[in-house]
Amino acid sequence: MKGPLEPVLRRVTSPAVVRHRAAARLLRGLAAVPVLPTPARVTLARRLRAGMSRAGWSPDESRAALAAVARSVDVDTRADLLMQEATGELKAGRTPGHLVAAVAAELAAADAAYAKGDRPGAARRLHRALRAQFHRVLHFDQLTSPLADDPAAFLAPLRDSAVGRVLLAPRGRSRPAAPPPTDRPLRLLVLTNGNDHFLREIRDRYAHHPDVEFRYLHLTEDPEADQLIRRPDALAADPVLGGSEYGRQVERWLRPHLDWADTLFVDWAVATAAMVTLVDPGDTRIVLRLHSFEAFSFWPHLIDFTRVDDVVFVSEHLRDFAAEVAPALVGPHAPRLHVLSNAMDLRAFPLPKEASARFTLGLVGISAVAKDPRWAVEVLRLLRAEDDRYRLLLVGDGLNRDAGEGVRQYADALDADLAELEPTGAVVRVGQVSDVPKALTGIGVILSTSVRESFHCAVVEGAASGAVPVVRDWPFFASRPHGAHSLFPADWVVRTPAEAAARILDVTADEERWRATGEAAAAHAIATWDWTVVRRGFDALFGVDTPPVG
Known part of the structure; x- marks a missing residue:
């Protein structure tokens, strides 16, 4: 904010002041004082929060300045303040602690605009709320999702708002669909x-x-x-x-x-x-x-x-x-x-496997954080503690670091794992392949390590090839009636890396058992999921x- 208050705001939000908790708490209260002009309060709150973060205050404490101001300003300013801060957190790859409050404030501002007849303004705020509520950082760039944890609570601001109800209102159709024709194709x-x-x-x-x-x-x-x-x-x-x-x-x-x-x-x-x-x-x-x-x-x-x-x-x-x-x-x-x-079409996948494939784990598809390849690395470490013949093939393009800060952070952690394991040949990155059935001939155990999947074609194709399936009970759905545990045979599914390692050690203990287990998996996959069925x-x-x- 420019003007006569600028020097004062600069002094009171300096690091020297903010480091003192009593002074910072006083400023937090000052930020909400209505006698200050709204722009001054907003500027003070933002600078105070930034200073508190730099001084080592916890995120909850530093957000208190914003919360105090948000309770004392008009609906539009509250929405702008909270949403701008939420957007900044999302850009940094973090889930905003005040996300639900920010989305609710934005939708309240949309409702107010709609009530005044400003439908274009209401529509703009609705779209901004949706972009924040379904930002990729929340649901795709990390291993959890607030939507998966509690859909009703997460979606409550949208469902409870007047504009949200307009968006979700059924419009129906003028007449029902006609039955299929009988006199022509x-x-x-x-x-x-x-x-x-x-x-x-x-x-x-x-x-x-x-x-x-x-x-x-x-x-x-x-x-x-x-x-x-x-x-x-x-x-x-x-x-x-x-x-x-x-x-x-x-x-x-x-x-x-x-x-x-x-x-x-x-x-x-x-x-x-x-x-x-x-x-x-x-x-x-x-x-x-x-x-x-x-x-x-x-x-x-x-x-x-x-x-x-x-x-x-x-x-x-x-x-x-x-x-x-x-x-x-x-x-x-x-x-x-x-x-x-x-x-x-699974019929192309059953091809002969070399005996050495028995000790080769395969993870096909690693381009998303949700695939969680680090879980596969953890399984590999447990196996190699017992037998250093086990190795891991990572098939497919890697993570796109430019997708967001959350992806970059996960990719950095994965790279640190691989820097230790690749030089010894314990992990091999294959990259994208054009002939998947051929690539699977070198894989004896096919992994699904994801936190969520709708079906996971790659593990079914691996099973059809005769690789032994080891499927993590995808955490997003593990506590629900249906999930990996209901989609696949019970002996395919594990909960932890330790359970995965135990299954692998058991079925690969000798070549005959490994091949028999793989053949049974292939028979089940083709009989259940091939296109002919x-x-x-x-x-x-x-x-x-x-x-x-x-």
Whole structure:
């Protein structure tokens, strides 16, 4: 703040003053005194908190200055103060201690704007609250998530706010979806703007199915749609505004596709899904597949599930968690919920393994903090304390340090582990491979060390190759009725690195036992999750039971 108070503020928030706890507490109280102009109080609070942090005060104590001011200023200033500080903490890779208060303050300011008729202002604050509440630091760049810990408490500010209720209000559809045609092929349109890796078998089957007329569109390949999916702010604003030019643009782009399709299948519950439900679908049937990432993002809160007929999940635990995050998935007006495994052709994976693979652990996919490769390193250390023939292969691209401070911190810790183990050959980083079945011939034990997964294709592919599966009971879901412990056979699943090491030592004690255990895992994986099995569920979903020609 510039002006006559500037020299005073600079002196009273100097390190020499702030280091003295009595003086700092006095300043904390002064910051909330209404006789000071609001800008002066805000500036004092910010400088005081920064000085207290540098002087070694605990985060809770240094936040008290902000809290004191936040209680004594108008709703907009309170929101700006708390949200700016929360944003700073998130940028530094930390979970703000006052995150819930900051989000609630921002939504209170949005409610106030909405009550005054300032809908654009309300929409802007709503979007800012959503960005903070679902910031990647909270749910993706660390090994825990406040949303997973207590969905109801974490989402309470959004659900309790007037603007949040407007956003989440069901709009429904003008008429129900029409039944599949009986006099012509089903017109099936597949839309996505996410990773299309999970669509390969689905596209191939229905593009060549005699009872299906098939179209596929990745929205990033359509110039107009590519611009529309890059506007989460506009998607969040449209319900608050009561309609918008953006919504009309989506309607103009989407309507011809809806008019053609009998069934529209949207893969990934992200921008494309939110755009589709911004529009009344008429009698077109809408099917949506929700993976895992989306449940920890703001996207489900921008999707009107009353305009969706069927939602597909790849596991029961993901279905259960998504229903807690998005209550519109249950109830009298909810879509039908299905659990269908990912489409995987597992028949290419059973290849001969060298005897030396018995002592080689494999972790396929290490590009996310949630994969927690350091857990695999801990297992390896326990094994090598018994037998130094064990080694670990890390397959895939490493962590992207530029993604955020939290990722960088985890990557630094992992690098410190590997600097000790790589020189001896105990750990080998393979990088991205184009031929996964071939890479798996050198792996005798396939690991899943993640804190959360929706299904984990890599461990199922490893099992199909004849590697012995060792699956951590993913902590995000371990205490729930469904999780890794219900998805996989009981002997695959462990809770701790010690349990993992014990299982590995047991099944690799001799070559015959190791091979027999791997063969049993391969038989189970192929019989349960191969596309020849799973495709029957998709045929039933789309209503095309006739097998394709050939």
